[in-house]
Amino acid sequence: MLKQYSFEKTAVQTFPDNVSLAMRTENLQVFYGANHAMHDADLGFPKNQITALIGASGSGKSTYLRSLNRMNDNIATVTGKIWYHGVDINEPNVNIYEIRRHIGMVFQRPNPFAKSIRENIVYALKANGIKGKAELEERVETSLKGAALWDEVKDSLDKSALALSGGQQQRLCIARSIAMEPDVLLLDEPCSALDPISTVKVEETLLELQKKYSIIIVTHNMQQAARVSSQCAFFHLGHVMEYTPTATMFSNPQIPVTQDYISGSFG
Amino acid sequence: MEQTNFQLKKQDAQSHEWDARLHRATRATRKDWIGRGISYLCIGVIILVVASMLWFITSKGIATFTQNHVSLWKFLSGTNWAPDQGNIGALPMIVGSFAVTFAAAIVATPFAVGTAIFMTEISPNKGRKVLQPVIELLVGIPSVVYGFIGLAVVVPFMRHLVGGSGFGIISATFVLFVMVLPTITTMTVDSLRAVPRHYKEASLALGATRWQTVSRVILRSATPGILTAVIFGMARAFGEALAVQMVIGNAAIMPKNLISPASTLTSQLTTGIGDTIDGTLPNNALWSLALILLLMSLFFNALVRFIAKRGQLKNGR
Ligand SMILES: Nc1ncnc2c1ncn2[C@@H]1O[C@H](COP(=O)(O)OP(=O)(O)OP(=O)(O)O)[C@@H](O)[C@H]1O
Numbered sequence: 049m050l051k052q053y054s055f056e057k058t059a060v061q062t063f064p065d066n067v068s069l070a071m072r073t074e075n076l077q078v079f080y081g082a083n084h085a086m087h088d089a090d091l092g093f094p095k096n097q098i099t100a101l102i103g104a105s106g107s108g109k110s111t112y113l114r115s116l117n118r119m120n121d122n123i124a125t126v127t128g129k130i131w132y133h134g135v136d137i138n139e140p141n142v143n144i145y146e147i148r149r150h151i152g153m154v155f156q157r158p159n160p161f162a163k164s165i166r167e168n169i170v171y172a173l174k175a176n177g178i179k180g181k182a183e184l185e186e187r188v189e190t191s192l193k194g195a196a197l198w199d200e201v202k203d204s205l206d207k208s209a210l211a212l213s214g215g216q217q218q219r220l221c222i223a224r225s226i227a228m229e230p231d232v233l234l235l236d237e238p239c240s241a242l243d244p245i246s247t248v249k250v251e252e253t254l255l256e257l258q259k260k261y262s263i264i265i266v267t268h269n270m271q272q273a274a275r276v277s278s279q280c281a282f283f284h285l286g287h288v289m290e291y292t293p294t295a296t297m298f299s300n301p302q303i304p305v306t307q308d309y310i311s312g313s314f315g
Numbered sequence: 316m317e318q319t320n321f322q323l324k325k326q327d328a329q330s331h332e333w334d335a336r337l338h339r340a341t342r343a344t345r346k347d348w349i350g351r352g353i354s355y356l357c358i359g360v361i362i363l364v365v366a367s368m369l370w371f372i373t374s375k376g377i378a379t380f381t382q383n384h385v386s387l388w389k390f391l392s393g394t395n396w397a398p399d400q401g402n403i404g405a406l407p408m409i410v411g412s413f414a415v416t417f418a419a420a421i422v423a424t425p426f427a428v429g430t431a432i433f434m435t436e437i438s439p440n441k442g443r444k445v446l447q448p449v450i451e452l453l454v455g456i457p458s459v460v461y462g463f464i465g466l467a468v469v470v471p472f473m474r475h476l477v478g479g480s481g482f483g484i485i486s487a488t489f490v491l492f493v494m495v496l497p498t499i500t501t502m503t504v505d506s507l508r509a510v511p512r513h514y515k516e517a518s519l520a521l522g523a524t525r526w527q528t529v530s531r532v533i534l535r536s537a538t539p540g541i542l543t544a545v546i547f548g549m550a551r552a553f554g555e556a557l558a559v560q561m562v563i564g565n566a567a568i569m570p571k572n573l574i575s576p577a578s579t580l581t582s583q584l585t586t587g588i589g590d591t592i593d594g595t596l597p598n599n600a601l602w603s604l605a606l607i608l609l610l611m612s613l614f615f616n617a618l619v620r621f622i623a624k625r626g627q628l629k630n631g632r
């Protein structure tokens with residue numbers, strides 16, 4: 049039996065006006081048909097920081113994350129507001145392709161295309177109308193460097209991406225996303241399919257990337273959340289229960305449900 | 316020491332007992348044997364039937380060259396087909412077969428791929444509920460019905476449209492187009508559905524449009540499957556006898572255009588098979604046509620395997 053926790057008692061931080069936010073959601077709710085998978089999420093994501101979303105399986109982390117760049121279109125009904133540069137991008141008439149250019153996403157399973165390493169990166173650029181050969185070359189190099197993959201693949205850019213190791217594939221997926229020069233990078237458990245060494249590499253990459261991008265990462269690994277994130281949100285059964293600076297969350301959780309989850313005595 | 320020895324002996328005796336128990340036949344092992352025996356028997360029979368068919372067609376097919384001393388080159392390049400008079404030029408039928416096959420495949424493929432994209436990407440619900448049953452129905456219609464419709468509708472229509480008799484390659488192409496369309500469509504649908512979902516998600520998350528995703532990711536990764544579908548369609552068109560025979564006009568002459576009567580390997584076979592005597596040149600010549608059909612179907616098979624292998628390499632599996 050799962051212990052019952054009150055959804056009334058939450059501890060969700062808001063940010064003062066002088067903190068500039070990359071994105072913010074207001075009353076975000078998500079429904080899969082009749083399944084109310086996300087209730088009233090009000091979260092702000094500070095610029096150039098890493099925010100971790102943690103919580104048990106099925107608590108709605110992916111559901112929330114996928115709503116942020118409208119990947120839930122045609123899959124779920126998303127209500128509420130998603131503020132990005134002062135625009136509510138949850139309105140039906142915004143250009144979702146443009147949104148996804150600025151808000152990139154990396155998935156749990158490394159999912160490079162069955163194309164060469166170079167083609168994987170060039171694909172998205174071409175799809176967005178970037179054509180010049182020199183510019184493409186340059187973006188391939190900078191994005192691979194940004195994802196800390198350049199040194200490992202610079203001599204084999206025309207090899208199939210599927211020949212890379214899982215960790216390299218995932219960094220290629222990150223490179224592919226940052227080649228578009230987005231503002232925000234969403235990552236859904238990017239390390240869950242990786243070994244510890246590849247995980248460290250990806251984490252180092254993220255810490256480096258936060259200088260340029262605002263990052264939101266879903267993770268099941270609490271050490272990982274502690275290592276990389278500045279802010280941490282705890283999800284429980286479709287509710288955001290606690291959102292505090294990571295240091296606070298792990299040393300001094302505010303409410304019982306978070307305490308139990310972090311100490312491992314959940315449920 | 317003594318004691319160890321004793322123990323060893325006891326163990327030996329025990330393991331002997333186990334040895335016997337674990338090796339003896341039981342109901343379960345006997346059932347295994349029977350099952351295996353039956354399946355080997357079936358496989359053996361099938362292999363025997365296939366092998367003797369291959370041998371039969373081949374030996375009959377090459378008799379034209381070994382017994383009647385027709386040169387292979389003349390057979391393949393000659394344009395005069397009159398076996399009664401000893402003229403065995405099969406080129407008109409070869410050309411006819413390839414012409415209708417390629418024409419039907421070229422016309423059908425865009426329709427098939429378009430329909431398949433509609434069924435998988437644009438409107439999966441309608442695709443499953445409306446189009447799928449329609450296509451399955453089309454697959455099940457016997458070819459004589461297609462031929463009959465061709466004869467009753469297509470041929471008069473062509474006669475009206477372009478003059479002449481209405482029989483010819485273009486009518487055959489049209490009938491074959493309708494016949495291979497469902498084959499190519501269903502197999503293309505399968506290969507589109509088999510494209511991993513995460514390719515699509517990755518592409519959309521990069522800001523690619525739905526159309527870009529379909530054309531550059533989904534179609535590309537499904538290409539080996541689509542090629543296979545087209546080849547199966549071509550194999551069906553190449554081997555179709557009855558429907559083609561009913562609309563092509565069956566004139567064993569080099570086709571000069573698309574609207575004059577022509578013939579294919581299959582239509583010539585079905586037309587000629589009744590009037591020849593076993594062992595004579597006209598009969599052997601027909602077997603040679605059959606041999607070409609057999610070789611072509613082997614070729615189509617090899618092509619499909621080759622594509623499957625290449626596809627696996629490309630996808631790094
Ligand atoms: N595509 C979908 N269609 C219908 N329901 C879904 C879909 N995706 C998720 N759900 C439901 O939404 C709820 C939240 O799922 P979600 O995938 O967001 O959880 P999660 O926190 O990401 O879990 P995990 O840690 O296992 O990835 C679950 O009840 C799940 O069944």
Ligand SMILES: [Mg+2]
Binds near residue numbers: 109110111236
């Ligand atoms: Mg998830």
